[in-house]
Amino acid sequence: MRVMVVDDSPMFRAVMRDILVRVGVTDLIEAGDYEEAVRLYRKKGADIVFMDMVLPGKSGIEVVRALKREDGDVKIIAMSSMVNKKMILDAIDSGAVDFIIKPTNEIVVSNIIQVWGTA
Amino acid sequence: MTGWRILPVGLARTGAVMRISRQQEEKLPIRPKYTLRNGGVYVVFEKGHDIGFDILFNVLKSSPEFDYGLCFTRENPERIRRKYDLKNTSFVWLTRRRGDNNIPPESLNRIAGLVSEFVGERSMVYIDGIEYLIASNDFDAVRTLLDHLSDVITTSGGILVYSVDPDILDDRERAILERFAEVIAP
Numbered sequence: 001m002r003v004m005v006v007d008d009s010p011m012f013r014a015v016m017r018d019i020l021v022r023v024g025v026t027d028l029i030e031a032g033d034y035e036e037a038v039r040l041y042r043k044k045g046a047d048i049v050f051m052d053m054v055l056p057g058k059s060g061i062e063v064v065r066a067l068k069r070e071d072g073d074v075k076i077i078a079m080s081s082m083v084n085k086k087m088i089l090d091a092i093d094s095g096a097v098d099f100i101i102k103p104t105n106e107i108v109v110s111n112i113i114q115v116w117g118t119a
Numbered sequence: 120m121t122g123w124r125i126l127p128v129g130l131a132r133t134g135a136v137m138r139i140s141r142q143q144e145e146k147l148p149i150r151p152k153y154t155l156r157n158g159g160v161y162v163v164f165e166k167g168h169d170i171g172f173d174i175l176f177n178v179l180k181s182s183p184e185f186d187y188g189l190c191f192t193r194e195n196p197e198r199i200r201r202k203y204d205l206k207n208t209s210f211v212w213l214t215r216r217r218g219d220n221n222i223p224p225e226s227l228n229r230i231a232g233l234v235s236e237f238v239g240e241r242s243m244v245y246i247d248g249i250e251y252l253i254a255s256n257d258f259d260a261v262r263t264l265l266d267h268l269s270d271v272i273t274t275s276g277g278i279l280v281y282s283v284d285p286d287i288l289d290d291r292e293r294a295i296l297e298r299f300a301e302v303i304a305p
Contacts, residue, residue, distance in 0.1 A: 022305070023305070081202075082201070082202050082204075083147075083176065083180075083202065083203050083204035084204070085145075085147065085204060088147055088148070088149070089147075089148070092148050098149055098150050099147065099149045100149075100152075101173060101176060101202075101203070103169050104173070105169060105170050105173065105305075106305035107152065107153065107170065107303065107304070107305050108152045108173065108177075110305055111150075111152045111153075112152075115150065
């Protein structure tokens, strides 16, 4: 299973990388913005994408839509450091399958990998 | 039970009405990430409280079994309420600063009273920073509180979650806390 993390913070991506390795994910790709996310996804694909909703330039919602256009089956997990009901509903409407709040933890990531990694 | 219920806890001693309500938290279309059962008592060993607050958020916003939240915290409650969008959850600030919903950490009996008044079916109580209570009292006093709360929760049908910094506990104290509660861990 390949997992993609889209977040403009290298520090947060490092934290996610550490958590994902601990829950058994070794095939991991990372992107810091819209263009890199779309380019990497076209090139390599991913089963699950952890997507920050606040990115420089285009928003996370636009990235969700772009990736869903590339692959309707991709499982996108929206992330944000603050709960915003409208943003969560927009993300779900755009094709995200779930939402988690940052910073996240091994319990949550493990749960997501188990549920969506086999879906 | 639905709607508002203002509990006049501490009225006789302070003259103030602490605004603790049982008001249903609004759900979001997200999946539950933690498996907690009615009447359960859970402990999270963590530095800080990110997992604890994530449990509070995730349970109240996604679980079909739990709707009403009461949180005791060392953090400014308004900051927590905004970050997690917990509009209807009641917060009690564990601080020596005066305020309507503030309780000094030495007042373990008031914490016990508030929890007893609040809990019932479909309710969740979260206590952030047990180490602060231990530092302000002593371990045995906090153990007595948790023992009492465990009895209250077990018979009420709600759930109790608390987080504690493992670095302040010795092996005996950690073992005692693990006897009181199920450990939430990956």
